[in-house]
Amino acid sequence: MPAANSIDEPILTVKDLNISFVSKYRDDRQVIRNVGFEIRPGEFVGLLGESGSGKSTLGNAILNLLTPTARVTSGELLYRGRNLFTIPAEDLRILRWSEISTVFQSSMASLNPVMTVRAQMEDVFAAHRGASGAKREMTVEKSLDLVSIDHKYLDFYPHQLSGGMKQRVALAMSVLLSPDLIVFDEPTTGLDVVVQKSILSRLKTLQESMKFAVLFISHDLGTVMEMADRVMIMYAGEVVENSPAADALSGVAHPYTIGLLGSYADPRDAEINIRYIPGRPPSLDSVPVGCAFADRCGLATQECREPKIPTAEIDSPAGHRSIKCVLFGSETSDPLPAPTIFDEVGQQIDVHHAALGAGEVVCRVEDLNKTYSTRKGLKHTENHAVIGVGFELRKGSVTALVGQSGSGKTTIGRILTGVEKPSSGTVTVAGVDVGSLKRRTLRNYRSKVQLIFQDPFQALNPASSVGYAISRPLVNHRKLRGSEVREEVDRILGQVGLTPPSEYRDRLPHELSGGQRQRVVIARALAAQPEIIVADEPISMLDVSIRAEILQVLNELTRSNGIAMLYITHDLLSARLIADEILVLHEGKIVETGSTNQVLTQTRHDYTKLLLSSIPNPWQSRRNVPSIPAASSTSARA
């Protein structure tokens, strides 16, 4: 434990760090640019940024785990005054885990698959025999108690544990030697919201009792803002803002911070205002001169294109802020600009105003059941994936199917698209029972019901061009020929916002960004002129700013083309933005239905309440923190 007088001494100091990836085949890419910050004992620091902004690289640098192709071109990394890049290897080894430990993303892959949990934990003690007595008080059993895992799991292998349990084991392992700093890299990505919530609250209690400092890397804004004392926002390899969380939320912050926060809202709120930042981060091969964010920033001026953007150092009641933006702390103006200037940052998205019951019914699902039976040796087990589910889909309206993973959402989607047969019950589309369809008619049916998957990277054939992918349904289902096909492809590309079509028609999937790929998947689904679209978590793999954009496209297209959509998700905010009606699914049963607003604001069922309470709400949990920072001193640093 840190001594009382060292409370204000940072345990970790990063100074002017630059990291490049070198490659024989192309120019070096600088992925970390002039990053400097400090972490104090017991502090909970969040690191936020879009995919590819360099968060993991920075985390790995702190752990000294960079891959051999990464070069630290300049800068220092001081842990209690010792430079981790230059200390002798054996000193570094001893310092590892006893001072700085880590939990990786998805411990699926970070636990050794052929060793028991116990063996992997005891390895730590074996490697650190010399650690001081205080550090040896912890035992493997005690650490498991801390994360509420039964001791019997010590003798299990990783693959015998669920994802959430593995993550808890990883958390228990990280505190074995009572380190002073733990680096978390997306520790709950891929886990269920409810599981995620329980792990994070466990982390928070552990941190409060053991007093270690945390660097928490995530792209999940709500979580970071709720948990962290201080947040750092990364953009294109730079830390553009480093502020106490309350200040970052105050409405006066770096335009990128404002933009990121704009895409976040609490689905329970009566009025929702969502904004997103159009465009994508610059390629790291050619970061523009001046502010890297300038191309997407609505507030950019000529000044922002000057080579050196100063970093404003501002003291606020909650602590110290560093903001790299010309709007802050220039010598001639107030350190903080007026909050109103940020009103125009980002682009507003239309929040759909849910209207229940409009439009004719195109699909009726009645008393649907699906039971999977598995046979293991002599044991016969039945898994009731879907139990007595019934609902209707209407023309031009969106129905959200919401539930935890494993609740049966995807099974219902698969039955609807005719990929899977129900055990009992009916799905009626245009007067025909889908379960009774045979080969030919089923093929026809499938063109009427299109599926959009979670992963746009797997949904497209890597070897065929965008134009070809979209033309397939036109030729197969709609029997278009020749120039008709071409015109229709262009029209659909325009509809999903890939304009001009000539620029996208001949591209291959790998030449597109994630958001563009998902647009192509949507275009392909539209090409078949479907009556129903089943969208299974269509935005969950995308970055926040792209999410809003794709939701927008889906929203407009279903309504203008009179398509009925079943929107499958675990994310209640996105359901709020697009759906007219919500069905809450729990263990195969629908436990609550109603119009979107009704389900979210006048929630009746406990399970829906649990789902809602698992959503982080930084604004609410910080309500008592003063939100208007009064600047006391300022200085500008080039």
Next chain:
Amino acid sequence: MLYFLRKTGLFVLTLWAAVTLNFLIPRLQPGDPAEAIVQKLAGQAQQVDPEQIRAIRLMLGVPDTSLWNQYWDYLNALVHGNFGLSYGYFPYSVTHMIAEALPYTLTLVGVTQIIAFVAGTGLGAWAAWRRNTKIDSFISLGSTFLSTLPFFWIALMLIYVLANTLHWFPEGGAYSGEIVPAFSSGFVADLAYHAVLPALALLITGSIGWILGMRNNMVQSLGSDYTRLAVAKGLKERRVAWTYAARIALLPNFTGFAISLGGVFGGTLIVEQIFSYPGMGKLMYDAIGNRDFPLLQAIFLITTVAVLLANFLADVLVGVLDPRVRRQSS
């Protein structure tokens, strides 16, 4: 546990199927099976030697009894290691001929295979551990280069340089003519002396596959999250390299190794041919030349059984080493 039971069951079943097929196939042909076999081996135009037909008949058993009885006799003979008489080495029995050749192959090829595997895997692991250094480049480029050379060329070069030019080792044979084969120290030393060149050839070519395979697997497992976490845990280098990276990288190689060991029983035709080594490969080569059907049949059976057995042992071994495999089928 279930995993091992299942694998054992599967092994017994395939073994039985192989043995039975070996019995059935020659008998399923229309007409007199013995005549048909000899005709096939001799070629259509040639005159068939009645002696040959008699030998095959002997091997197949008395044709007049029922198929069931023949099958029973066949199994009985198998259990007693009785494969009939060799036609090519009449009046020696097939079993005698195999017993003569097998020890040579087993020691030469078997031992070199094991050494090649251990050395190759070790070198591959070392190269991966020191990846992107000079050691790595030397090992991987060197073995990639050697892997492009045909085996016979390497063998002939060894003979040319070490035997013909430097006269350090004999050109071929398993032992010197003057020594009487016996279990004396002199004979064993002589055997080893003769085995050096073929063993060297086998070692060079045999280990390359393991080097490259192990290096690739290990580079992957070194980059994996569990290895990186092991480093972050502050484990000693050795522990990270062996218990985390190498152990998992090794698993896929084990199966390949066990199967290659099974192949040893068939001998290696080329190496025994080049070094005139009196092992199973040479025996098989001669058996084909002599149209020695009983001998061929026995060699094929032994090879099949050995490969099956090796596969089975590989499954068991991997099951012991990798808990994920055990779990999948239980």
